[in-house]
Amino acid sequence: MSARKRSAVTKRMIKQLTSAAIVIVALAAAWIFGGEGFAPAVQTPEASGQAMTVRFIDVGQGASTLVSMGDTHILIDAGENDQGEKVVEQLKAWGVTRLALAVGTHPHSDHIGGMDDVLEAFEVDAYMMPEVAHTSQTYESVLQVLEEKQIPVTYPEAGDSLTLGGMRLTVLGPEQVEEDDLNNCSLVSRVDSAYGSVLIPGDCEEPSEAAMLKGNRPLKADVLQLAHHGSNTSNSEAFLKAVDPQWVVIPVGEDNSYGHPHDEVLQRVERLGYKAYRTDWNGTVTCVMDEKGIAFYPEKEP
Numbered sequence: 001m002s003a004r005k006r007s008a009v010t011k012r013m014i015k016q017l018t019s020a021a022i023v024i025v026a027l028a029a030a031w032i033f034g035g036e037g038f039a040p041a042v043q044t045p046e047a048s049g050q051a052m053t054v055r056f057i058d059v060g061q062g063a064s065t066l067v068s069m070g071d072t073h074i075l076i077d078a079g080e081n082d083q084g085e086k087v088v089e090q091l092k093a094w095g096v097t098r099l100a101l102a103v104g105t106h107p108h109s110d111h112i113g114g115m116d117d118v119l120e121a122f123e124v125d126a127y128m129m130p131e132v133a134h135t136s137q138t139y140e141s142v143l144q145v146l147e148e149k150q151i152p153v154t155y156p157e158a159g160d161s162l163t164l165g166g167m168r169l170t171v172l173g174p175e176q177v178e179e180d181d182l183n184n185c186s187l188v189s190r191v192d193s194a195y196g197s198v199l200i201p202g203d204c205e206e207p208s209e210a211a212m213l214k215g216n217r218p219l220k221a222d223v224l225q226l227a228h229h230g231s232n233t234s235n236s237e238a239f240l241k242a243v244d245p246q247w248v249v250i251p252v253g254e255d256n257s258y259g260h261p262h263d264e265v266l267q268r269v270e271r272l273g274y275k276a277y278r279t280d281w282n283g284t285v286t287c288v289m290d291e292k293g294i295a296f297y298p299e300k301e302p
């Protein structure tokens with residue numbers, strides 16, 4: 001990226017941030033900042049009697065995950081450019097009118113391609129992304145809508161957490177960002193409810209996993225969305241064991257050119273005894289966490 005380009009993007013972000021400063025101050029009050037190298041205890045929200053529902057939306061080769069409790073909705077990623085309308089229609093069909101938070105884990109198009117459509121279609125209280133710029137048209141389109149709609153943007157750090165309704169979102173990674181390594185810039189979030197937790201790591205790869213392990217981040221979660229569509233450049237044994245989920249869900253497109261999910265990872269998952277769902281075989285996978293436990297409702301059986 002040229003210096004001129006970087007400066008234009010930065011100026012726009014600053015302008016956008018300034019104009020949204022009041023909202024950001026209000027939002028910041030809800031954040032708790034973890035100290036450097038300090039692993040905060042897992043903070044489980046109190047039972048509200050409401051279920052937390054996690055929907056791993058089938059967006060082909062890409063990822064889009066909706067985490068909801070009552071009227072509070074968090075959308076993490078929105079699939080490729082051509083999946084935006086589908087994600088919008090799905091959310092509307094599930095009764096979503098407003099997003100408390102939208103997260104773009106990293107600037108690749110299979111994660112934020114559909115995000116401009118989503119940001120256009122709904123009221124969005126806040127947008128979260130890693131502090132790394134990208135030059136693609138897809139990324140520019142997202143910035144444009146954020147600016148047009150004056151949606152407050154935050155760039156969280158590992159250790160930050162935010163309470164939304166009866167849910168608590170904790171950012172576990174990345175420990176650092178590098179512009180030439182976008183996958184490892186992926187925001188890694190765990191969302192906790194009184195009845196269970198889900199970890200959504202975007203496309204983070206082994207270096208980011210190792211950094212989170214070294215940083216003693218509290219990775220344990222009941223459900224894990226496999227990193228990077230089940231790639232063998234992610235989902236190391238050490239990372240999986242630290243998360244220690246009972247279930248994994250793989251957001252992946254049928255016959256994708258990357259060979260995701262990789263056999264080696266599927267074998268690791270099986271050996272560790274986790275039950276796996278995948279969106280290419282199961283369609284949209286819905287997980288409900290409530291006082292009865294954790295249950296999965298795949299759209300279809302393979």
Ligand SMILES: [Zn+2]
Nearest residue numbers: 062110203228
């Ligand atoms: Zn991806």
